[in-house]
Every structure is written in C-alpha cells, then in structure tokens.
Amino acid sequence: xxxxxxxxxxxxxxxxxxxxxxxxxxxxxxxxxxxxxxxxxxxxxxxxxxxxxxxxxxxxxxxxxxxxxxxxxxxxxxxxxxxxxxxxxxxxxxxxxxxxxxxxxxxxxxxxxx
Amino acid sequence: xxxxxxxxxxxxxxxxxxxxxxxxxxxxxxxxxxxxxxxxxxxxxxxxxxxxxxxxxxxxxxxxxxxxxxxxxxxxxxxxxxxxxxxxxxxxxxxxxxxxxxxxxxxxxxxxxxx
Numbered sequence: 001x002x003x004x005x006x007x008x009x010x011x012x013x014x015x016x017x018x019x020x021x022x023x024x025x026x027x028x029x030x031x032x033x034x035x036x037x038x039x040x041x042x043x044x045x046x047x048x049x050x051x052x053x054x055x056x057x058x059x060x061x062x063x064x065x066x067x068x069x070x071x072x073x074x075x076x077x078x079x080x081x082x083x084x085x086x087x088x089x090x091x092x093x094x095x096x097x098x099x100x101x102x103x104x105x106x107x108x109x110x111x112x113x114x
Numbered sequence: 115x116x117x118x119x120x121x122x123x124x125x126x127x128x129x130x131x132x133x134x135x136x137x138x139x140x141x142x143x144x145x146x147x148x149x150x151x152x153x154x155x156x157x158x159x160x161x162x163x164x165x166x167x168x169x170x171x172x173x174x175x176x177x178x179x180x181x182x183x184x185x186x187x188x189x190x191x192x193x194x195x196x197x198x199x200x201x202x203x204x205x206x207x208x209x210x211x212x213x214x215x216x217x218x219x220x221x222x223x224x225x226x227x228x229x
Contacts, residue, residue: 009154036220043118043205043220044157090156101147101170102218104156 002027002093006105014113019063019078021108023091026072033074034092034102035065044090050074061085086112116140118221120206126227132194135224139187139208145169147218148181148191149205157205163189193226201228 007022025031032051036044048059055067065076074091091105119138127133139146144165149157160179162170165186174181178197183189193200203223209216 041222043207043222044218045220046217049217092156101159101162102157104158106154106156 002031002095002103004033004091004093004103004105006089006091006108008108009106010109010111012111012113013081015083016080019076019081019085019110021076021089021091021110023065023074023076023105024072025074025091025093027093027095029095031093031095033065033067034094035059035063035074035076036090036092036104038088038090038107040087047076047089081110081112083112083114086110118206118208118219120204120221120224122224123222124225124227126229127196128229129198130195132192133196133226134190134192135204135206135226137189137191137206137221139189139206140210140219143208143210143219144186145209145211145216146183146189147207147209148189149207151203151205151223153202160191196226196228198228201226 003026005024034049035047037047038044047063048057050057050067058064063078088107088109090107092102094102121136146163148160150160151157160174161181163183166183181191203225205223206221207218209218
C-alpha cells in the first residue's frame, strides 16, 4: 500500500524567502505523485504532478517539485514566498493502475510573514 | 467551465440524526469521488464511482454511510445515523480520466458538525 509522510505540520517563512515543504513516499510500484493546495474554506487545487516523465516538475504559482527515487522524496519548493501562498499543502500518491486512489499526507500549513 | 458543485456548504446536526450531501461533478467527468477530511488530517477516500458503478468503497463505513450516482452524473452521500466522529469536511471530486494520472478537481466541500 502506498503512503506519504509530510514532515512538519506547520512551516513559517518570511515573504521573499525560500519555501521548502517535504514529502516522502512509500510505494511498492512506481508511483504518481501530486501536490495540492487548500485555501481556507475551499476545496483542493492541483499544484503539480509527477507521472514518470521529467523528474523536475513545474507547477502553478511558481512552485516546483523534484522526484528523487533514491530518496523516495518529492519535496515542494518555491524560490520566493508571497503572502498569497499561505495555505495548507497536501502531498498525495497513487499507483499507476487504472482504478487507483489518491492517498494523502496529513498536510503542511504554510505561514508567510512580513 | 463550471467547477464541482456541492451543497450544502455547512450542516449542523445532532448525533443519531441523518444527513445527506449532494455533488454535481464537472460536465463530462465520468469518475466521481467522495472524500472525508477530518480536522488536521488529509482527505481520505470514501467511495469512487465510474459512471454509475462503484469502483472502490473499501473505506466506506457501510453500516451508516451510503452513496449513489443513479444517472452517472450527480451524486449523494448519506449518513444515517450520524456519530460525533463523523464531524468532518466531505469533499467531492471528479476526473475525466479514471486512474493514476488523471487530475481530480475538487468541490468546496460540506462542513459537517455533529453535536
């Protein structure tokens, strides 16, 4: 069974600083990996996904993530944080089967301070 | 393009009462999902439909939860009777492609409080 672990339930950065949100996965087969963002009282929105093409994936709003098989990681980064990035971020994994389901991590709340 | 619609947005009930949630997916999306998101946790899949057939309901507490998608479009999720631990946000999502790489589009959710 697949699972993801998100290290750090809360991360605080200053505006303009690097954002790094950590995600490690566990999967017995090659996975697909996703990062979703959730703003207060809203549903989840896809930031980016890895589907076995390029290991460096670029997403919306300046975010990117790198798939590292040797480290079983898929960390999310953004070079310069903006106040509007404050939200909850979820890493998710699924396998490549046709009836796969998403398994989410517990989430990381990003706070951006002035 | 209209997104995934859910209603109601908020619901407060007492334990042992029943409640129903409604979801209308994006037009043309054959796959529909219901998730339960408990405060402080990631969403957990309750049930997945492909058109009007159930693909996965392994994590649905079938003694109290039921879901249907009769015409392969909109869907309802029901809880009867509700327990305190059912307090959560219930998210509906839909996707065009069934399976791993297909992006799931989420609705705003229904926040259920059971007193």
